[in-house]
Amino acid sequence: MVDVIKSLGFEYVAANPGSHHRSLHESTINYGGNKNPELLTCLHEEISAAMAHGYFKVEGKPMAVYAYGSVGLQHASMAVYSAFCDRVPVVLIVGNDVDMAKKAGRVDMMHSAQDCAAIVRDFTKWDDAPVSYVHFAESLVRAYKIAMTPPTLPVLISVDKYLQEDHIPDGTKFRIPKLSPTKPPQGDVAAVKEIAKMLVDAEMPVLIVERAARTPDGLASIVELAELLQLPVIDTLQRMNFPSKHPLNQNSGRGPDLGMIREADLIVSMENPLLWSMVNTLEEGSSDGRSRLKPGAKLVSISSLDLFTRSNYQDGGRYQEVDIALAADAEATLPLLIEEVKRLITADRRRFFQARGEKIAAATQKRMEQDRVRASYGWNDSPISTARIAAELWPQIRNKDWALVSRSDAMSGWAQRFWTFDKYYQHIGQSGSVAIGYNNPASVGAALAHRKHGRLCINLQHDGDMMYLPGVLWTAAHHQIPMLTIMHNNRAYNTEVMQVQQVAGLHHRDIGNCRIGTAIDTPNIDFTKLAQSMGWYAEGPITNPNDLAPAIRRALAVVEKGQPALLDAVTQPV
């Protein structure tokens, strides 16, 4: 089994120990030499899966996760769901103990299920429970292949404890099937030609990119297409789709600027399940959306999501009518689309595009100036503004090979507004599920993938999220994963404070009470001690903004020596 796992080139397997996968565990560290994959000690299965989530988005290859039967997999399930929503492949290998006849103890019974995969089947792409070694080999290789075919998604193999532990007679030879990766599906040529013509003919086409860039090539292609046509790009920041300071970028950091939607006569949306929500508005409580679109505007969707759906969860968004729905991988389709666009552009159109691009660039420049003014608000305040944190960090990292490993919109997206993101690995998007608890372990997984490249990793960490899975701090220290975590410590689940306030207003009740159940104070959490207790260098709480720069300098010196460091900044609520 370990030979099969090794054949797939996993660098790491993340795991919390458990008796149903004890044999795989032992074989990985002894027979496998604890190398490719190396076992990562995780203190919760949700940490294992979330680290695998963050790791993939940097490495481009999945991490394996060992999980313990019914209990471990249920612990992992939330992070598996986030990976599913974020279209990230994670290869779960779950130890199970199916044969009731071989059990007498409470633990073995409670920790097993006839069909373990049922726990996560609604949000995995494929699963199997092989009953022989040959079956295991074929299934694991198949699982890897399926996981890596767009839309890339988590997969699961359930492996019985006795299959793991049975003695294989000496001299038995097994064949490990060769992985034959599936080429991502390119769009139908006739449809691509039609889309190219629409793009060239449109007065104001808008490109919306969600998870369009799967690799650096995808980023380069989107930039090439945008510059050819000089069209505005709305990047939803679910991946590094477009450079942050590009003059055609319509993301204001706090989220996509949808103003351009109203002006568009053509929208081309790539790998975006939430197109409806971008071209419509909806008042709370109403079910009638109001269109943002200009009458007669055309819509095109290019998405591999049309090739795979699941029923139970609503991550597919609302149904959006489009003029062309191209079921294809956007990144694989872009080169053909670019060639067609190039073929169709005339000198006249090129002049028109140039003038359009200049107008968009002027508007972008104006928006950046407004951001500068906004950032100055409360510049010297305590608690510290999130803009100040992003601004203080930038001069200390800008000349290094850096990467943001947290949610790309963390701290109100100020990093997106101040930092120049132009390399694919410099940010990794969001959680997918928009659930709290993703950021801390996913950032450690991403930092692990960056480690061999010597990149300086920055994690902008919200306090509520930190407390879901703080045990990952220990894993980062134990495995010497260098990264700088700066706390956005507003001592509350602030979005939820606002949500409860809204409802209190609706009910004409006391809005001031709404910190009950939402505030994380009394006592204030000492994140410095928390991190120090798990082997991190840490400083804080930092309440004076003038103390930030020297603290960042000291922490970066630690990180550059290969250790993790945390700064606890006490911040404004948003």
Add this chain to the structure above:
Amino acid sequence: MIRIFVLGISTLLIAAQSAPPGNVEKGKESFKVHGCVACHGFSGWGGAGARLAQNPITFDAFVSYVRKPKGTMPPFGSQVTPAELADIYAFLKSIPPSPDPKSIPLLNERD
């Protein structure tokens, strides 16, 4: 046009004059206790909600908006007393301007 402008200024002056005296320190505390900080920040510089610092409106307009706001802001009824509103207004008016962004080197870094 000029007459309307003069009338507008007069109205503002009257409204400003009619704002009851408030206690800045109490206003700061009320701003926190009533949960305004969640959206507007501890010093009213905004966040999820609008900027209130250095963004003057008349006391009457302020009270009217707090009682019957637009958008997602919840209406604050009798739980915020008129005296507290006067204190909060005084607090918001007392917030000094932020530094000019041009004077902050970190905001003027060019790549």
